[in-house]
Amino acid sequence: MTKWVRRARLLSTTPVGYRNEARLLPPNPQWSSDKSAGGRQIQLNKNNLLLVDGHAVAFHCWYTSDPPSAYGDFEYMVDEAIDRNDADHLIVAFDPPPPTFRHKLWPSYKEGRPPVPEQFLVDCEQVKQKLDENGTLHVTKKGYEADDVIGTLVAMAENQNFTNTVFTVDMDLLQLVSDKTDIEVFSQYRGLRFFDSEKVLERYNGLEAKLIPNYKALVGDVSDNLPGVPGIGEVTADHLFESRQTLEEIYSDIGNIAAAEFRGAKRCAGLLTKYHSQALLMRKLTTIVRDMDIEIDIGQSKI
Numbered sequence: 001m002t003k004w005v006r007r008a009r010l011l012s013t014t015p016v017g018y019r020n021e022a023r024l025l026p027p028n029p030q031w032s033s034d035k036s037a038g039g040r041q042i043q044l045n046k047n048n049l050l051l052v053d054g055h056a057v058a059f060h061c062w063y064t065s066d067p068p069s070a071y072g073d074f075e076y077m078v079d080e081a082i083d084r085n086d087a088d089h090l091i092v093a094f095d096p097p098p099p100t101f102r103h104k105l106w107p108s109y110k111e112g113r114p115p116v117p118e119q120f121l122v123d124c125e126q127v128k129q130k131l132d133e134n135g136t137l138h139v140t141k142k143g144y145e146a147d148d149v150i151g152t153l154v155a156m157a158e159n160q161n162f163t164n165t166v167f168t169v170d171m172d173l174l175q176l177v178s179d180k181t182d183i184e185v186f187s188q189y190r191g192l193r194f195f196d197s198e199k200v201l202e203r204y205n206g207l208e209a210k211l212i213p214n215y216k217a218l219v220g221d222v223s224d225n226l227p228g229v230p231g232i233g234e235v236t237a238d239h240l241f242e243s244r245q246t247l248e249e250i251y252s253d254i255g256n257i258a259a260a261e262f263r264g265a266k267r268c269a270g271l272l273t274k275y276h277s278q279a280l281l282m283r284k285l286t287t288i289v290r291d292m293d294i295e296i297d298i299g300q301s302k303i
């Protein structure tokens with residue numbers, strides 16, 4: 001059982017600027033313990049697991065504090081997320097040093113990003129050390145990203161009837177949303193956003209969360225330097241997914257796509273054909289792994 005103590009400020013006796021206006025994460029007015037009020041149903045006194053994207057929180061702390069610090073407010077942010085979601089279990093996931101299996105499949109993966117400050121890496125190790133000291137479970141898996149760790153833990157937790165919340169800045173994790181798992185997305189510049197199955201359907205024009213990698217296979221992901229299928233953007237992809245949900249359905253319907261009435265349909269069909277193998281690879285790269293071998297007892301993450 002973790003020794004996490006709410007409001008204890010275990011990582012720092014004086015939070016570094018968390019209460020500055022730019023750093024506040026305002027509550028989402030849609031949250032509620034009553035679904036009839038249009039908000040999220042929180043299961044009180046149940047197994048509510050909070051999965052924290054550790055590097056995402058650390059980066060947010062680093063780039064929004066003066067002087068930069070990855071650990072000054074880390075515990076404070078997690079503590080707030082625990083309270084918002086009435087979590088009684090907690091696990092933090094971290095990225096390992098590159099490369100990951102995605103770099104091996106696509107060597108330019110995440111190319112172009114600025115180098116990570118050395119002091120940030122030092123701070124992250126201090127965060128992990130403090131988590132160890134207070135008994136909080138954290139997981140890093142060589143060759144895989146924190147997203148994959150979270151995806152695998154979500155799958156494990158769902159099989160054990162946990163209700164899960166993922167706390168992250170990364171919209172890629174929306175593909176994990178289900179009737180048992182919601183995503184809480186924070187940002188320095190926007191209010192805290194909450195995504196359940198309904199919100200994901202709204203964002204992706206009716207596409208279910210688990211099918212999002214099919215969409216990203218075509219439009220790509222600029223932040224990860226993944227091109228998708230060159231020449232196909234969101235507008236065209238929306239046309240393609242109006243009556244189809246997977247790449248297989250799209251490619252089995254190439255003839256109808258070429259004859260469709262939307263602008264550039266014939267050219268679109270040609271691009272899909274030309275970049276067929278790349279589209280399949282892009283789907284693999286944008287799919288979060290959910291079946292890694294992680295030896296962990298989620299029950300031991302109880303707060």
